[in-house]
Amino acid sequence: MSRKTYRSDDVCFLLRPDDVMAGIETVGAWLDAKHMARSVMKTLFQEKLVLLNGKKTNPKESVELNDELRLQMPKEKIDHDPVPMELVILYEDEDLLILDKPVGITVNSKGQVSLANGVAQYFKDNGIKRKVRFLNRLDRDTSGCIVIAKSALAQSFYQQQIEDQRFEKWYATVVQGVLLDTNIVDLPMKRGEDGIHYEVREDGKPTRTVYNGTGVFEEVEGVQLGDASGNQPSDVTDGQFGDVVATSYREVSADELATMTEADKAKLVSTVDIRLYTGKTHQIRVAMAHLGHPLVGDALYGNERAGRTYELRARRVVFTSLRTGQIVTVSAD
Template sequence: MNKNIQFTHKVSREDDGKMLKQVLRNKYRFSKRMMSQLKLNRLVTVNGEVVYFTSRVKEGDEIEISFMEEESEQIRPQPVPFDIVEEDDDLIVIDKPPGLVVHPTRGYPEGTLANGLIHYWKKRGEKRKVRPVTRLDRDTSGLMVVAKHAYAHAFLADQMAKKRYERMYYAVVHGQVPEEKGTIDRAILPPDQAGIRSLTSEEGYPARTHFAVIWRFADATLLRLHLETGRTHQIRVHLSSIGHPIIGDTLYGSEDDQQLIGRQALHAAHLRLFHPRFREWREWKSPLPPDIRQLLEKLKPWE
């Protein structure tokens, strides 16, 4: 059966004499909504007893917070292959293969990563909602994080909003990028009816992508990219805007790359986040997948 997620905290000298609700807010940054749920459902104890949130705590008191078991989403469990890089009580880090949609949509109602996660958890007798912290396009491979409960998701989403995270990608693009490194800082508009996003110099969603050249080929370049923002299609539309679309990207590039690779050559290779429980940085890496390595072998060397 699913066990309740629990957090424990021993009251420090600095918090001696403070109200319980102050300690909870300072330590965990709970939202007002989450504080109300914890209070209403009597999910916080001090030294094993439920107390008022206005009660004063003293140094050495042990505070325990429990999160109730969640009802699973109405997503059909299906065995979907994906690799788990790391998993703990709060999050699961996945190395997503290309061709896998993260969550059911009208066009992809089944066979998604979410279907696979629900199936994986159900086999272990666990009920969870799928809460992606980072997302990847269907044909982008690599690392992504899914939170396993509401607090972890809220904490990590807040960290990302404050830009307390690092994401690094590799992309193989058309043409030789002349600069050794640079930054694309252009806002992105919402998608049109065809799902295509474009850039704007006026109103739009701010987006910033840093790039550095790793290797140049005769008619292509291998780039390393770091994101400051995480807009949908950000890397793809930014690189296309400077005249170097990603090889295999039929939406923002050419439809004539199928002989080279069957999807956009974009891979999320490195991820670094501040952990919601341990309050320390954790990082993960993923090597280039076989199809991108094969693409690099096909490209002509720079003479």
């Protein structure tokens, strides 16, 4: 049912001169121009939550310059058990919550505490009466930008950007061997017969991965590589043995590479920036392994020892705001 009061999460649009010049004459055409999903809008119309100048409206109603269109969001019940959890918030507005997901926690798993439970607690504490809707997924051992939509309207709006490849998802990782070029990798992928691995198969779903090698490094013997950025050495804990080890590595110059044997090059590692155009499970790990450059520490797709953690970070997302139409960049550096 329609609300008599307005809330901060209401979505409001003002019909501007450029909208009129574009030929927008009805509420329905206005909503289409704003990329509002018709399936979601049908529900809002049925619940009388779409208002034109403060009065309930319908898709066929005419609009004029300076008209105000208001979309009210229905209340929902939180669909996960709230669990107190420390969350690192990178960005938040009326429609999105973007967190820096840590390594070692799943996004949404049945039967165990996951990030969804922490988001549910945050929603409860802040009076956000919404379901938890993830727009992207990260594996347990992948960190960085995880995006949550606060409403069905926001979910459909940004999901369309993802499907149209206008919602940019950037990652940073470290791979085995020398990888310094830039390339587009189109591969069909499908879950393997063991139900765990994903494989490159002709009958798989299409994927697109774009990578850019940013540097080649030599790991100092007996230490671990600290992060995917290749910037600062640091102290990290080896999760398998519990030993504190110093992370240190040295960038290898082009002149040095030119004099190295292939065997020596195989011992090096490369930092790589990656953009995902599709979002299949294990896509980056499968693509890099297929190219002969598995992620450092990836025991599933490489030849690493079990128990070592690979380096993969969702470093940046770029999207167009639902409300303002402006480009927004959120980074987890």
